[in-house]
Amino acid sequence: xxxxxxxxxxxxxxxxxxxxxxxxxxxxxxxxxxxxxxxxxxxxxxxxxxxxxxxxxxxxxxxxxxxxxxxxxxxxxxxxxxxxxxxxxxxxxxxxxxxxxxxxxxxxxxxxxxxxxxxxxxxxxxxxxxxxxxxxxxxxxxxxxxxxxxxxxxxxxxxxxxxxxxxxxxxxxxxxxxxxxxxxxxxxxxxxxxxxxxxxxxxxxxxxxxxxxxxxxxxxxxxxxxxxxxxxxxxxxxxxxxxxxxxxxxxxxxxxxxxxxxxxxxxxxxxxxxxxxxxxxxxxxxxxxxxxxxxxxxxxx
Amino acid sequence: xxxxxxxxxxxxxxxxxxxxxxxxxxxxxxxxxxxxxxxxxxxxxxxxxxxxxxxxxxxxxxxxxxxxxxxxxxxxxxxxxxxxxxxxxxxxxxxxxxxxxxxxxxxxxxxxxxxxxxxxxxxxxxxxxxxxxxxxxxxxxxxxxxxxxxxxxxxxxxxxxxxxxxxxxxxxxxxxxxxxxxxxxxxxxxxxxxxxxxxxxxxxxxxxxxxxxxxxxxxxxxxxxxxxxxxxxxxx
Amino acid sequence: xxxxxxxxxxxxxxxxxxxxxxxxxxxxxxxxxxxxxxxxxxxxxxxxxxxxxxxxxxxxxxxxxxxxxxxxxxxxxxxxxxxxxxxxxxxxxxxxxxxxxxxxxxxxxxxxxxxxxxxxxxxxxxxxxxxxxxxxxxxxxxxxxxxxxxxxxxxxxxxxxxxxxxxxxxxxxxxxxxxxxxxxxxxxxxxxxxxxxxxxxxxxxxxxxxxxxxxxxxxxxxxxxxxxxxxxxxxxxxxxxxxxxxxxxxxxxxxxxxxxxxxxxxxxxxxxxxxxxxxxxxxxxxxxxxxxxxxxxxxxxxxxxxxxxxxxxxxxxxxxxxxxxxxxx
Numbered sequence: 123x124x125x126x127x128x129x130x131x132x133x134x135x136x137x138x139x140x141x142x143x144x145x146x147x148x149x150x151x152x153x154x155x156x157x158x159x160x161x162x163x164x165x166x167x168x169x170x171x172x173x174x175x176x177x178x179x180x181x182x183x184x185x186x187x188x189x190x191x192x193x194x195x196x197x198x199x200x201x202x203x204x205x206x207x208x209x210x211x212x213x214x215x216x217x218x219x220x221x222x223x224x225x226x227x228x229x230x231x232x233x234x235x236x237x238x239x240x241x242x243x244x245x246x247x248x249x250x251x252x253x254x255x256x257x258x259x260x261x262x263x264x265x266x267x268x269x270x271x272x273x274x275x276x277x278x279x280x281x282x283x284x285x286x287x288x289x290x291x292x293x294x295x296x297x298x299x300x301x302x303x304x305x306x307x308x309x310x311x312x313x314x315x316x317x318x319x320x321x322x323x324x325x326x327x328x329x330x331x332x333x334x335x336x337x338x339x340x341x342x343x344x345x346x347x348x349x350x351x352x353x354x355x356x357x358x359x360x361x362x363x364x365x366x367x368x369x370x371x372x373x374x375x376x377x378x379x380x381x382x383x384x385x386x387x388x389x390x391x392x393x394x395x396x397x398x399x400x401x402x403x404x405x406x407x408x409x410x411x412x413x414x415x416x417x418x419x420x421x422x423x
Numbered sequence: 424x425x426x427x428x429x430x431x432x433x434x435x436x437x438x439x440x441x442x443x444x445x446x447x448x449x450x451x452x453x454x455x456x457x458x459x460x461x462x463x464x465x466x467x468x469x470x471x472x473x474x475x476x477x478x479x480x481x482x483x484x485x486x487x488x489x490x491x492x493x494x495x496x497x498x499x500x501x502x503x504x505x506x507x508x509x510x511x512x513x514x515x516x517x518x519x520x521x522x523x524x525x526x527x528x529x530x531x532x533x534x535x536x537x538x539x540x541x542x543x544x545x546x547x548x549x550x551x552x553x554x555x556x557x558x559x560x561x562x563x564x565x566x567x568x569x570x571x572x573x574x575x576x577x578x579x580x581x582x583x584x585x586x587x588x589x590x591x592x593x594x595x596x597x598x599x600x601x602x603x604x605x606x607x608x609x610x611x612x613x614x615x616x617x618x619x620x621x622x623x624x625x626x627x628x629x630x631x632x633x634x635x636x637x638x639x640x641x642x643x644x645x646x647x648x649x650x651x652x653x654x655x656x657x658x659x
Numbered sequence: 660x661x662x663x664x665x666x667x668x669x670x671x672x673x674x675x676x677x678x679x680x681x682x683x684x685x686x687x688x689x690x691x692x693x694x695x696x697x698x699x700x701x702x703x704x705x706x707x708x709x710x711x712x713x714x715x716x717x718x719x720x721x722x723x724x725x726x727x728x729x730x731x732x733x734x735x736x737x738x739x740x741x742x743x744x745x746x747x748x749x750x751x752x753x754x755x756x757x758x759x760x761x762x763x764x765x766x767x768x769x770x771x772x773x774x775x776x777x778x779x780x781x782x783x784x785x786x787x788x789x790x791x792x793x794x795x796x797x798x799x800x801x802x803x804x805x806x807x808x809x810x811x812x813x814x815x816x817x818x819x820x821x822x823x824x825x826x827x828x829x830x831x832x833x834x835x836x837x838x839x840x841x842x843x844x845x846x847x848x849x850x851x852x853x854x855x856x857x858x859x860x861x862x863x864x865x866x867x868x869x870x871x872x873x874x875x876x877x878x879x880x881x882x883x884x885x886x887x888x889x890x891x892x893x894x895x896x897x898x899x900x901x902x903x904x905x906x907x908x909x910x911x912x913x914x915x916x917x918x919x920x921x922x923x924x925x926x927x928x929x930x931x932x933x934x935x936x937x938x939x940x941x942x943x944x945x946x947x948x949x950x951x952x953x954x955x956x957x958x959x960x961x962x963x964x965x966x967x968x969x970x971x972x973x974x975x976x977x978x979x980x981x982x983x984x985x986x987x988x
Contacts, residue, residue: 128916154768156769156773156774158773158777167785203962203966206747206965207965210505219716219773220965220969222716222769222773223716223772223907223961224961224962224965224966226718226777226904226907227904227908227958227961227962227965228958228962230901230904230954230958231954231955231958231962233954234951234952234954234955234958235955237947237951237954238947238948238951238952241947242947242950267931276922283651291522291526291529291531294519294522294526295526296524297514297515298512298515298523301512301513301514303511304474304506305506305510305511305523306523307493307495307497308472308474308495308498308503308504308505308506309498309523309524309527309571309575310493310495310499310524310526310527311495311523311526313494313495322905329949351777351781351900351942352781353775355777355781356778358770358774358865359774359778362774365987378591380878384732385845391789394789396781396782396786397782397783398782399778399781399782399786400778400781400783403775403778404569404775407767407771407775408767411766411771436982437982
């Protein structure tokens with residue numbers, strides 16, 4: 123029974139990690155930057171969702187508001203921060219990592235701002251369906267309607283995003299702008315706005331991750347609750363496992379990571395929660411640096 | 424004159440790449456731009472297509488000023504630029520690369536028709552339509568790049584060293600195709616080439632650049648017959 | 660070379676004398692802040708070495724500071740070593756940690772390196788909770804003891820901290836300056852400039868990178884032990900991710916490849932909470948604003964610096980001057 127429970131816990135948290143990974147992969151695929159600010163953006167979006175929920179008393183509206191808010195935040199970040207970064211590109215030692223430092227700083231900045239606006243106390247977000255486990259033959263699983271909902275939503279999101287990227291013109295523009303901005307421009311694509319769109323989509327995905335992570339826990343939201351940086355790291359590792367270029371890889375990477383962490387916590391030691399991601403990342407980068415679905419030479423960004 | 428460049432000066436940082444260059448190309452004609460390395464040929468094309476800003480001078484296309492206009496906007500005015508070397512996206516398929524060319528039109532029917540047209544010009548692309556562009560040979564990639572440029576239904580085609588790195592037989596084919604396209608689609612073409620002879624043979628007009636300045640402008644055949652040009656660029 | 664070295668030694672001694680007098684003139688709070696500044700100077704110089712010189716962006720130096728701090732505390736408590744040796748242990752332990760990290764991370768670059776070190780920064784301090792010898796959540800005591808009686812009865816604890824930290828800062832800065840000016844420093848800069856070219860010159864990239872990690876870690880370990888000295892305890896909460904980020908901020912502000920700028924960065928880092936408090940009091944804001952304003956200011960400063968002065972004010976100025984000269988010709 124323990125085995126099944128561990129498996130289910132792993133799968134559920136894995137889907138949320140997958141969402142964070144999707145957000146990271148979205149930005150990577152459309153702008154070739156790793157957005158370390160995704161945890162901050164997700165936090166802010168979740169607060170937007172919370173505000174909507176207190177007024178309108180519906181989780182789904184709250185989720186929609188969070189997604190829209192996330193998209194707006196993502197777009198604003200691209201317009202205000204990333205474009206400036208591109209313009210002032212230096213040739214010094216931090217040239218290649220300036221976006222990393224800037225987005226990390228952004229995450230912390232957003233967190234401080236959220237704390238200033240909403241305070242450090244927990245506020246609650248109530249889940250739309252119950253989080254009590256399903257009962258089969260008298261034994262209660264850890265799997266609940268809520269977790270099922272999360273799983274299904276993430277899969278649907280992933281499907282929609284994949285279709286957008288692979289089958290639509292806008293998806294082609296997104297990919298072309300990421301692989302070769304110059305050729306994209308010479309094809310008449312307004313690369314700047316396409317990049318903004320990529321960030322907006324990533325912001326929306328992060329918002330969903332934030333909302334679900336909050337309700338999947340105990341519904342408590344505070345600037346420090348999305349154990350933000352840990353989730354960011356795990357999302358990043360999930361993206362790396364999947365190969366930074368693949369949306370499907372992001373989800374699978376998230377699931378794999380969720381399972382690995384769940385099993386480590388259950389069967390090795392629960393205290394390793396914080397260090398396990400690091401060890402797993404090192405191992406993954408050692409064995410297969412381009413991830414499960416990535417192309418070669420992905421190690422050097 | 425559909426393309427009119429006057430007194431164009433372009434800098435790379437502190438270095439002057441092009442100085443007071445003036446060229447005029449009539450509609451429907453193919454102008455070959457030749458010159459040795461560093462003469463400023465690539466810079467000239469990149470400035471016309473909007474990738475680079477000139478320090479001074481003016482450029483007119485179909486009677487309208489095009490200085491300071493972004494490349495993506497110029498595509499909509501009929502200017503297509505096939506840049507040197509890296510002009511296909513290796514990670515995308517042949518079809519996707521072609522679709523890119525027409526993407527700004529947002530007309531999928533037209534796009535499909537254009538792809539059929541390109542495939543009829545370059546049958547090899549048709550065979551490989553579903554393959555990723557990085558599986559193509561050098562010649563096929565060049566065809567793909569030109570094909571993509573044509574998808575945009577351009578009126579002005581800027582080609583930067585299409586023969587670079589290609590086998591002589593393939594080069595001949597490409598040049599011939601460029602000539603045929605110029606005539607059949609009534610294109611105005613600027614063809615920058617190191618392969619001076621090959622370029623001049625298919626061109627109407629020849630322009631010789633040296634160290635950022637125009638040193639000769641004439642009918643292509645006249646330049647081929649000119650002993651000075653022959654000695655400097657045609658190897659005999 | 661010799662002339663420059665003796666000039667440097669003279670400057671450092673002069674600096675020491677100035678600090679000696681300063682410490683007698685200012686109040687306790689400033690002395691304590693002085694000690695903190697000294698600690699930051701050491702910590703920031705470790706980042707300048709690792710990121711500014713060898714070009715590897717690591718967020719793990721906060722964790723390495725923790726390693727040094729814990730090593731020093733354990734050496735003091737379990738092994739009963741004298742304080743000076745505890746600091747040595749701190750340097751060595753952190754250096755070993757750095758070597759291991761370097762070995763794992765030397766093949767990584769860019770976001771992969773940043774992500775890995777980020778994971779370490781989050782994960783490592785929490786390990787202390789697992790082992791009782793490391794004191795768990797509450798941590799260990801690190802008490803360097805009272806100042807020796809020979810310095811007089813008026814000599815306060817904080818002054819003692821300041822002297823130890825200040826002396827350590829002077830010495831380590833001198834050491835770092837020499838390392839950076841040596842063949843190793845040049846090798847690191849070559850790698851940062853163009854790895855392939857460096858390899859073609861016969862430089863063993865991996866070994867050089869690991870060396871950078873090791874040295875940087877040792878320096879960070881010293882800073883960590885000194886930091887714990889000023890706080891009095893070693894616990895996981897003293898080494899959060901925010902510490903690594905603030906070190907990075909301090910380094911970027913100073914000019915990430917200019918060692919001399921480490922002072923600027925350290926002063927800024929210590930000044931920000933004070934500034935924030937002053938601002939918060941001026942506009943009479945709530946508690947939630949006052950608690951978070953320092954963080955807000957610091958991260959805003961980080962972003963602005965990375966955007967507008969990414970190479971640091973000194974380097975940016977030099978670059979502008981060079982461009983001027985080139986254009987004149």
